[in-house]
Amino acid sequence: KAGVTQTPRYLIKTRGQQVTLSCSPISGHRSVSWYQQTPGQGLQFLFEYFSETQRNKGNFPGRFSGRQFSNSRSEMNVSTLELGDSALYLCATSDRGNTEAFFGQGTRLTVV
Amino acid sequence: GENVEQHPSTLSVQEGDSAVIKCTYSDSASNYFPWYKQELGKRPQLIIDIRSNVGEKKDQRIAVTLNKTAKHFSLHITETQPEDSAVYFCAASPKASGSARQLTFGSGTQLTVLP
Numbered sequence: 001k002a003g004v005t006q007t008p009r010y011l012i013k014t015r016g017q018q019v020t021l022s023c024s025p026i027s028g029h030r031s032v033s034w035y036q037q038t039p040g041q042g043l044q045f046l047f048e049y050f051s052e053t054q055r056n057k058g059n060f061p062g063r064f065s066g067r068q069f070s071n072s073r074s075e076m077n078v079s080t081l082e083l084g085d086s087a088l089y090l091c092a093t094s095d096r097g098n099t100e101a102f103f104g105q106g107t108r109l110t111v112v
Numbered sequence: 113g114e115n116v117e118q119h120p121s122t123l124s125v126q127e128g129d130s131a132v133i134k135c136t137y138s139d140s141a142s143n144y145f146p147w148y149k150q151e152l153g154k155r156p157q158l159i160i161d162i163r164s165n166v167g168e169k170k171d172q173r174i175a176v177t178l179n180k181t182a183k184h185f186s187l188h189i190t191e192t193q194p195e196d197s198a199v200y201f202c203a204a205s206p207k208a209s210g211s212a213r214q215l216t217f218g219s220g221t222q223l224t225v226l227p
Contacts, residue, residue, distance in 0.1 A: 033213070033214070033215070035215075035217075042201075042217055042218075042219045042220060043156075043201060043203075043215075043217040043220075044217075045214050045215060045216065048213075048214055056214045058214075059113075090155065090156070092215075094213070100146070100158055100161065101146070101158070101213065101215065102158075103148075103155040103156045103157070104155060105154070105155045106155060
């Protein structure tokens with residue numbers, strides 16, 4: 001079956017703009033988590049959605065938000081972009097009762 | 113919250129030798145410990161995981177051990193090959209159900225296998 005798909009793969013944005021990233025999970029997977037990966041901070045948890053509800057949230061400012069649709073696809077939004085938001089954003093999905101997290105290939109965001 | 117420390121940050125071994133990466137965690141509620149391999153420019157891929165009710169798990173050349181009392185777990189790779197060269201991340205997660213879990217990752221180990 002198809003893997004986790006993230007779009008777009010690459011983005012370049014200007015400070016102050018906002019951006020929306022998309023994650024389509026493996027068919028049947030209802031849980032989606034988002035992570036930010038940077039050389040300095042490593043992999044950090046942003047938030048997790050299950051059945052359209054946010055269940056967990058990491059220690060990120062309110063500029064970072066997300067949502068999940070009825071088909072389990074998820075989007076994350078970053079408003080008022082800062083240079084420090086430049087990172088690889090990864091989503092990971094899982095099906096009910098299965099704890100293995102499958103990662104997408106990520107979206108590389110560059111803020112200039 | 114959970115805190116995961118990983119050592120060493122870089123590791124070079126000769127092809128055929130063994131490699132060991134160690135992690136410690138802080139939250140006694142964590143009960144799931146996966147290891148991910150990330151090659152340059154690619155997504156993290158799960159290579160092995162262990163739950164807190166198991167002390168050791170093996171999969172061919174890869175093994176993971178868990179010491180709940182000491183709150184540490186280790187990845188062992190035997191007979192290393194050049195294709196094992198990558199960044200390895202450990203992670204810990206508290207008990208959850210029906211979800212991808214909130215994984216707290218270690219800082220990563222760059223493993224280089226020298227031919």
